[in-house]
Amino acid sequence: MLDLLPEQQPETLNLRCPVPLTQHPAAVYLDSLGSERSKATMREGLNIMARMLTGGECDAMTLNWAALRYKHTAALRSALEKKYAPATVNQMLCALRRVLKEALRLDLIDPQDYSKAVDVRSIKQSGKVRGRALTLSEIAALMESCSGKTPIDIRDKALIAILRGGGIRRGEAVNLLKRDFNLSTGALFIREGKGKKDRTVYLPESACVLVSEWLELRGEAPGPLLYPIRKGGEIQRRRMTEDGVLKIVQRRAKLAGVESFSPHDFRRTFCSDLLDAGVDIVTVQKLAGHASPVTTAKYDRRGEETKWRAVQHLEF
Structure with a gap:
């Protein structure tokens, strides 16, 4: 006490x-x-x-x-x-x-x-940032680890496409219903994300192709967009768990020879890549479902090269 x-x-x-x-x-x-x-x-x-x-x-x-x-x-x-x-x-x-x-x-x-x-100060933390952004080669290696034709490979490719392409939280991913994905537009409707707020994100066309492959295997039945799959390939028609997503990411990282990372690092990669592509921070904030651009800025994991490229625009 x-x-x-x-x-x-x-x-x-x-x-x-x-x-x-x-x-x-x-x-x-x-x-x-x-x-x-x-x-x-x-x-x-x-x-x-x-x-x-x-x-x-x-x-x-x-x-x-x-x-x-x-x-x-x-x-x-x-x-x-x-x-x-x-x-x-x-x-x-x-x-x-x-x-x-x-x-x-x-x-x-x-x-x-x-x-x-409530007037108690938060604990000062070290300047080291949490998490990291994945490189394009690491993402390619992860996708290569799912290159087989088994139900697990096809489902895992779709999961990675959704996490990387949509920048959504793993809890949001497991809560997706089939009706929440619009294949023609790539829209994903996120129901009650953090703070119980709904939002819409959009997957790039390359990610939509991978999700559509999963949908062909999954079938048209209503329910969760993503299903757990037993080792023998049996699809269990129920919602995945957040812990299940973590284990899938850890397994794929090991198979691909990629340094350990968390599902949330896909969000950091998503925000960093969009900012690096010149997308304004308010748009990235809306896509990520952050309450403030200040939070979005904390997800920026771009390195020294980005700062170097930025100053090259200055003229003398």
């Missing part, structure tokens, strides 16, 4: 009786998240913080979040910083602030107490 004063002990932070989920700030916050993966990640973060605050007596649903004050959140930040990496701490602090924001909206916490409680 955190080293708190007597008046801050766990009994003051326990919910004395259950409350409806519509009035529970943590439940309201978690329900606002788009993907099940995001919900699971943030729920675990809230559980960790609740246990730290109460010596293991509470979890996210039994802690009285509205009772938190600055003395709690400041002590919590300090304890988290000693135990977790900066990115993990900042993610949990973000969840904490969002839960307290819901408590304010539900009139469970005084505005002044709220403003003080």
